[in-house]
Amino acid sequence: MDELKFxxxxxxxxxxxxxxxxxxxxxxxxxxxxxxxLKNLDAKLTNALKVxxxxxxxxxxxxxxxxxxxxxxxxxxxxxxxxxASVAFVVGISFSLLRLGPIDLAEHALAHVYHEGVALQVDQxxxxxxxxxxxASMKDFGNAKFTQQPGKVYYTSYCDFxxxxxxxxxxxxxxxxxxxxxxxxxxRMVLDKTFADGKYQGMGFETPDAxxxxxxxxxxxxSYVKDEIKNTFI
Numbered sequence: 001m002d003e004l005k006f007x008x009x010x011x012x013x014x015x016x017x018x019x020x021x022x023x024x025x026x027x028x029x030x031x032x033x034x035x036x037x038l039k040n041l042d043a044k045l046t047n048a049l050k051v052x053x054x055x056x057x058x059x060x061x062x063x064x065x066x067x068x069x070x071x072x073x074x075x076x077x078x079x080x081x082x083x084x085a086s087v088a089f090v091v092g093i094s095f096s097l098l099r100l101g102p103i104d105l106a107e108h109a110l111a112h113v114y115h116e117g118v119a120l121q122v123d124q125x126x127x128x129x130x131x132x133x134x135x136a137s138m139k140d141f142g143n144a145k146f147t148q149q150p151g152k153v154y155y156t157s158y159c160d161f162x163x164x165x166x167x168x169x170x171x172x173x174x175x176x177x178x179x180x181x182x183x184x185x186x187x188r189m190v191l192d193k194t195f196a197d198g199k200y201q202g203m204g205f206e207t208p209d210a211x212x213x214x215x216x217x218x219x220x221x222x223s224y225v226k227d228e229i230k231n232t233f234i
Contacts, residue, residue, distance in 0.1 A: 006031065014038035033118050040115065102188050103162050106195035106202055109181050109213045112159055112168065113200065119155045119170050120177055126153035128232070131169065134158065138165055140184035143234075144209040150232040151225070161189075171228070173221025180225065181213040207233065 006024045009016055014035050016022075025031050113120075128146040134156065135141050152172035159168040161183050169180040183189065191211050195202040203214045203222045212229060214222045 007034075010034055010038055014042060029121075030118075033121060037115070037117065102190050103164075103186070104190050104192075105161065105181075105183060105204060105211060105213055106192045108161050109179075109202065109215055110195075110197055110200060112181065113179050113215050116157075116159070116168065119157070119168065119179070123154050124156065126156045126169075128153070131156055131167070134167055135182070138167070138184070140165070141182070142209040144182075144207065145234065146232050147234060148232050150228045164189075171225050173216055173218070174224040176217060176221055178214055178216040178221050178225040180229070181211075181215075183211040183213065185210060 006021065009018075009021055010031075025035050128149045131153065132145045135144055138158075150171060153169055154172070154177065155168070155170035157168045159166050159181070161181075164184060164186060166184065167182040169182070171178050171180055185206070189211060191204045191206060191213075192202070193204055195204070200215050200217060201219050201222060203219075203226060205212050205226070212226075212233075214225055214229075216222050216225075
């Protein structure tokens with residue numbers, strides 16, 4: 001099975017049990033990561049469809065209808081472009097509705113870590129000048145930048161906090177990796193200094209131009225990276 005056919009089948013049905021499909025999954029770690037991500041997306045969509053919405057909120061009813069349509073469409077098509085367009089449409093509706101209320105940064109940061117698990121598995125060997133170029137392209141960060149390399153940076157990418165373009169990094173802690181989110185300041189955002197779930201510890205603080213969120217499995221790693229950021233990020 002070639003790579004294109006595998007990806008089409010993966011987006012159509014990540015639970016496919018065809019022997020050739022399963023063999024392709026086991027052939028490459030990145031294929032397994034893709035399947036895991038798609039299965040997680042399937043589970044989230046299924047859970048979203050089960051959420052009961054208030055009868056008097058028309059916008060939420062519209063969102064539920066669009067999620068159902070997307071889930072049905074995703075099962076019927078094997079074309080990546082069609083699937084991506086549908087997801088973008090649903091996500092756009094979701095963000096437009098959710099922007100009406102405050103943003104819990106801790107909740108969204110943890111969700112990003114779980115959803116983008118591949119970020120903890122790659123090594124892009126990122127230079128701080130590349131990160132500064134990304135920051136400079138985002139007008140909401142003002143003059144925020146790194147003055148020097150904040151230790152080893154494995155990964156960098158833009159991400160979205162309910163319609164707010166932010167930066168997602170993965171850095172080396174004292175012992176293990178730490179995920180770092182740099183989010184532009186907005187009044188509707190709520191930042192907790194510490195937070196956690198069953199797996200990860202979290203820490204948040206504010207600079208003159210941004211909210212900083214750190215997530216890892218060990219508090220010592222968070223403190224280590226926090227000191228790195230405070231010494232190199234202005």
